[in-house]
Amino acid sequence: xxxxxxxxxxxxxxxxxxxxxxxxxxxxxxxxxxxxxxxxxxxxxxxxxxxxxxxxxxxxxxxxxxxxxxxxxxxxxxxxxxxxxxxxxxxxxxxxxxxxxxxxxxxxxxxxxxx
Amino acid sequence: xxxxxxxxxxxxxxxxxxxxxxxxxxxxxxxxxxxxxxxxxxxxxxxxxxxxxxxxxxxxxxxxxxxxxxxxxxxxxxxxxxxxxxxxxxxxxxxxxxxxxxxxxxxxxxxxxx
Numbered sequence: 001x002x003x004x005x006x007x008x009x010x011x012x013x014x015x016x017x018x019x020x021x022x023x024x025x026x027x028x029x030x031x032x033x034x035x036x037x038x039x040x041x042x043x044x045x046x047x048x049x050x051x052x053x054x055x056x057x058x059x060x061x062x063x064x065x066x067x068x069x070x071x072x073x074x075x076x077x078x079x080x081x082x083x084x085x086x087x088x089x090x091x092x093x094x095x096x097x098x099x100x101x102x103x104x105x106x107x108x109x110x111x112x113x114x115x
Numbered sequence: 116x117x118x119x120x121x122x123x124x125x126x127x128x129x130x131x132x133x134x135x136x137x138x139x140x141x142x143x144x145x146x147x148x149x150x151x152x153x154x155x156x157x158x159x160x161x162x163x164x165x166x167x168x169x170x171x172x173x174x175x176x177x178x179x180x181x182x183x184x185x186x187x188x189x190x191x192x193x194x195x196x197x198x199x200x201x202x203x204x205x206x207x208x209x210x211x212x213x214x215x216x217x218x219x220x221x222x223x224x225x226x227x228x229x
Contacts, residue, residue: 032216043119043205043220051216090158094216100171101146101209101218105158 006106019078023091032094119221138206146211147189
């Protein structure tokens with residue numbers, strides 16, 4: 001069964017510093033992987049997705065993620081943090097590849113950006 | 116294009132009551148999924164509907180049910196509410212076929228059970 005693990009429930013960076021949020025997945029089939037962001041009192045917004053095309057995926061707001069099969073990882077990065085990036089980030093894996101849209105989420109990483 | 120809408124945004128109910136939440140997907144999307152988000156359990160999949168049929172179901176008791184209408188709008192119902200049902204309920208819509216895997220989430224309904 002598919003699963004995702006997010007290392008670090010809280011990450012704090014300074015404004016302008018590199019953001020690195022870690023996600024490792026477990027899947028018996030080629031996975032479809034996603035990163036979502038959630039701002040307080042809001043739903044989830046899709047940042048980017050990996051669906052077996054390019055291994056380096058670019059998303060919105062300057063975020064990108066690299067799919068590494070050998071490491072079963074899909075870490076999210078952003079070269080320079082902005083105050084508006086403060087939010088909770090969720091990594092997810094699709095459990096069905098078209099037959100169903102069920103998403104399995106990690107436990108989330110709360111990103112704080114210090115001025 | 117309008118996003119996913121959920122109504123109501125906030126609800127306060129008493130233990131033992133029942134509640135119905137509504138979700139309107141993005142136009143053209145045929146799949147609607149529901150998730151429960153709590154601080155303790157995180158984001159958990161409830162069920163998915165595609166073309167008015169339940170396509171997948173999570174590990175929740177039978178008190179949680181849903182349905183989808185011919186216009187793809189979906190409702191979920193929780194009967195005999197328990198304190199532990201207090202959560203943010205998120206609805207997500209997608210095309211639902213193998214051509215697209217993205218799901219787009221609504222703002223959620225915050226349910227408080229007292």
